[in-house]
Structures are given as C-alpha cells and as structure tokens.
Amino acid sequence: MEWIVFGALALWLLVSVLGAILVKSPVHSILFFLSSVLAMAGLFLSLGAELLAGLQLIIYAVAIVVFYVLVITTIPWEKVKRFEGVYKRELAFGLPVLIVVFLLMGYMVLKGDLAEPVGVVEDNVREVGKTLFTSYLFPFEVASVILLVAMIGAILLGRKEE
Amino acid sequence: MNEFLVSLLITLIKIGVLLGVALGLGAYLTWFERKLAGHIQARLGPTVVGPFGLLQPLADGLKLMTKESIIPKGADVPVYYLAIMMAVAPAILLFSVIPFGPEFTLFGYQIKPIISDVNIALLVVFAMGSLAVYGTIFSGWASNSKYAFIGSLRKAAVIIAYEVVLGFSVLGVILIAGTMSTIGIVEAQIERGVWFIFYQPVAFILFLFCMLAESGRVPFDIQEAEAELVTGYNVEYGGMRFGALPLAEWYLNVMALSAIAVVLFFGGWSGPNILGPFSPYFWFLAKMFGLVFFVIWLHWTLPRFQAKDVTEIAWKIMLPLALVNVLVTAVVVYFFGGGT
Numbered sequence: 001m002e003w004i005v006f007g008a009l010a011l012w013l014l015v016s017v018l019g020a021i022l023v024k025s026p027v028h029s030i031l032f033f034l035s036s037v038l039a040m041a042g043l044f045l046s047l048g049a050e051l052l053a054g055l056q057l058i059i060y061a062v063a064i065v066v067f068y069v070l071v072i073t074t075i076p077w078e079k080v081k082r083f084e085g086v087y088k089r090e091l092a093f094g095l096p097v098l099i100v101v102f103l104l105m106g107y108m109v110l111k112g113d114l115a116e117p118v119g120v121v122e123d124n125v126r127e128v129g130k131t132l133f134t135s136y137l138f139p140f141e142v143a144s145v146i147l148l149v150a151m152i153g154a155i156l157l158g159r160k161e162e
Numbered sequence: 163m164n165e166f167l168v169s170l171l172i173t174l175i176k177i178g179v180l181l182g183v184a185l186g187l188g189a190y191l192t193w194f195e196r197k198l199a200g201h202i203q204a205r206l207g208p209t210v211v212g213p214f215g216l217l218q219p220l221a222d223g224l225k226l227m228t229k230e231s232i233i234p235k236g237a238d239v240p241v242y243y244l245a246i247m248m249a250v251a252p253a254i255l256l257f258s259v260i261p262f263g264p265e266f267t268l269f270g271y272q273i274k275p276i277i278s279d280v281n282i283a284l285l286v287v288f289a290m291g292s293l294a295v296y297g298t299i300f301s302g303w304a305s306n307s308k309y310a311f312i313g314s315l316r317k318a319a320v321i322i323a324y325e326v327v328l329g330f331s332v333l334g335v336i337l338i339a340g341t342m343s344t345i346g347i348v349e350a351q352i353e354r355g356v357w358f359i360f361y362q363p364v365a366f367i368l369f370l371f372c373m374l375a376e377s378g379r380v381p382f383d384i385q386e387a388e389a390e391l392v393t394g395y396n397v398e399y400g401g402m403r404f405g406a407l408p409l410a411e412w413y414l415n416v417m418a419l420s421a422i423a424v425v426l427f428f429g430g431w432s433g434p435n436i437l438g439p440f441s442p443y444f445w446f447l448a449k450m451f452g453l454v455f456f457v458i459w460l461h462w463t464l465p466r467f468q469a470k471d472v473t474e475i476a477w478k479i480m481l482p483l484a485l486v487n488v489l490v491t492a493v494v495v496y497f498f499g500g501g502t
Contacts, residue, residue: 001166027241027303034296045280054285062292062325069296070318073303073311123281125342 005046013039026072030065037061051124168271176277184257188413189219191454195412198455199462222405229401234305237398241304246399246406249297252290253410256418259283261345263431263442275443276345283344284336287422288329291376294415295321298385298395301407305398313394316469317378317385323476324375324382330484331368334491335426338362344422348430359427364487366427368480373423373457375472377415380461384469420453421446 016039019032037060044053132140193208193215200207208215233239261276280286295318302314335358336342339350351358359366375382386394396407424430424446433445467475 025238027238027300031241031244031300050280050282051285054282054289057289057293058285058329062289062295063322066292066295066299066318066322069299070315073299074315125281
C-alpha cells in the first residue's frame, strides 16, 4: 500500500517542480514552488522522517517562501521588462554541471553510504538533537555564527543613516 | 488487509465527525459572537430569526450562498479562488493533531479520539498556523486592490513576527513534558496532577498574545482594521467566498488554537469525573470554549494597536521574554529533572 502514497506524492512533487519552471507568471511560479515544498514534506513524512517533515513545513514552506512571496507580490510585473525566449548560453553552461551532479547523487544514493539504512529510529526529534549536539557540534555552531554574521550585515544595510 | 481497512474506516469516520463538528460550531460561533457583542454594547444582538436568533447563521449562510459573484477587474482568477482554499485548509488541518479525550475501546477496537497522533504534533501546529498566511497574502494580491494588498502585507509581517514568539513560548512546555506529541503533553500533566500554566505562566501569556495575532483578533487585527483598510485582505470577495475567509481566520483558527492552548497549559481532557465516559470530552470542550469566549470578549472590549506597534511588541518585548523563559526553564529542568 505504501507505494501508492509514495507514488502520488512523487507525482505531485514532479508536477509542481515542472510547473514552477514552466509557468510565465512569477506569482504562479512561486505557488508551484510552495506546492513542491509541501509535497516534499509529505514525502519525508511517508518515509518516517517526521522531524524533517515538520522542519520542512516550518522553515521552507513558511519562513523562507513567505519572504519570496513578499518580494514577488510587491513588484509590479506588468511594468518589468522581461526576456522572452530560451537562455541558450546559460543552458550550455548549466546542463553539463546538472548531468554530473545528477550522476554523482545517483551513485551516492545507490552505492554509497547513503544507500545503507541506519535502522528504525524510535524518536526522531531526540535522535536528531543528540546527533547535532554531539557528533556535529562544531559545524552546527559554525553555521549559527555564519547566520549571526548575515543578520548583523542585514541590520547594517537596513539601518537608517543618521 | 482487513485490519488496514478497519483503521482506514475509523479514520474516515473521525475526519467526518470532526469536520462536521468544527464547521458547525464555527458557523454557530458567529451567532455567539454577535449575541455577546450585542450584550457587551448594551444591544440585544440577533433576535428575529428563530428563538433567540438561533437560526441566524443558517439565514446568513443562505444569503451568502445566493449572492451574485463579483470578481474585480484585473484579478488573477485561479489564484483568487485558490486563496480561499489556502486559508481554510490549514485552519481545518490544525484540528488533526488535537486529542479530545483518552483512548477507549469500542467493539474490540482501540480508538484514540485524535486523527493523527504524530510525535511532531506541535510542529504541525506551528506549520499550519503560519501556512494560513498564504491565504491572506494571495487573496489580497489576487484581488488587485490596494486596500486588500496592504492588509495582506500587514498580516504577513504579523505572522512572521508572532510565529517566532509562538515557537519559543511553547518550548518551555516541551522541555517540561519531554515530548512534542499532544497526547504525551496531556498525559504528562495528568501524571503530575498539575496544569502546566502553573509552571509556565509567562509562556501562556505569550501564547495567548500570539494566538490573538495569528487569528487576526483585537488588539492585533491591523490587517483588517475597518477604519483604515475597509476590511483588509477580503474586501474584494463576495458571497460565500467572502464568508469562508473570516470563518477560517476568526472562528476555526481561534477554536483550534484554543484547543492547543488547553492541551499545552490546561491539562487537556483532565477533570473530575462527573458525566461518566463523556466527562473528558465535556472538560476539554468546556476549557476550549472558555478560552474562545475570552478571545471574543477581548475582541469587543479593547481598542486596536497601531500597525507599527504590533510588530515592535513582538520583536522587542515578547521575543526576549520568551527566550529568557526558555533559558530559565531549561536550567530548572536540568537541575531538578523534568522530561523523561
């Protein structure tokens, strides 16, 4: 029975990602992106990664996308000069990178460490917390310092000149 | 296979019951609110339709459904309709993690009166509470109207600020209970025989403020400030499409968040056994509607904050308070024990 749920969610994810790339209106595009983030959260949930699903919803679906939406909805798009056509040069540079990354990730998932299941985890939240604050304490703290720097930078840029 | 079908059937029945009760109560809260507002302002409220005006919500529903549909010029029609769904769906989904009573056995099947008992229940609450912002933002944007859009942007600013405070205010309770599952939190309170509001009074006040802000209630309702924005984001909607937006924001959200507050701070379904097997449900609903009553009471009593003050209160006063609360709770739990 599980493959039905997985298949439906995966199909939803693919359709919304394609929609996000292919539709013309930026607002529709961000809506498709939001839908793909929700589908991803559903996938995490169906795979038993509950904490990831919850964080996906809170951090991506709300905190991050809301800022995109704020910016995109306030721009008067009918007045913006837009490029119609295909980005040829960008495609020529991007496609090889995309293929290499796809192959690498495919290899990692099928053959590498990621392919080995760790075993069923009882309490997702507790395990993730333990791992973050023991094995990965240093990268975790470094990441928070980087975020703090970004925050100070944003405040500096946004402050009013006296 | 058979067991799977049975559990599917039970879940479907639970969803049906919950939808019926939530939407029905949501509709009747409009009657209750108008009646209460009437008495607060020394009026009578609805009296004409039915005894005590009890049939007024039905009359309103019929009126809303038979109205002409007017879509503003230049509106983005698919998004205009989608926004209604995006406002109503999260408000209903909030109910899926609320436990209304203890587990019981019926015809040999164990039944929990909660739709999904996941151990990230509180994260789901935060996520759904703030996903509702998209309904507001897109309804304002899609209507192609200045007033509606200003309302949307204000709501977005409010949600971003209060969502952070909401998350931190609840952390204290999670630390004490040692779990994020709603059932686990209620059981932790019953085990200890004390409601968490006595351990976390500051957290409860912060939660209450965030609840008012997220459901667009006075004194934080700057996104629909009637005097300056007509009624904000839903001004270009008509008929039942208009009716759905306040139903979701003012009634379903308030009910669901009150229920969450009961779970977190008021011991959920615990209470003296006065009605036999129904007493847990009675206590849960009584506490929940006590809070709903309090919210509506505030709504018709207090004036509104200025738009710039609302976000300032959140970032400069409430967030530091919430952080201090979390810190103190963590230290106390570390030294005196707490969660498992």
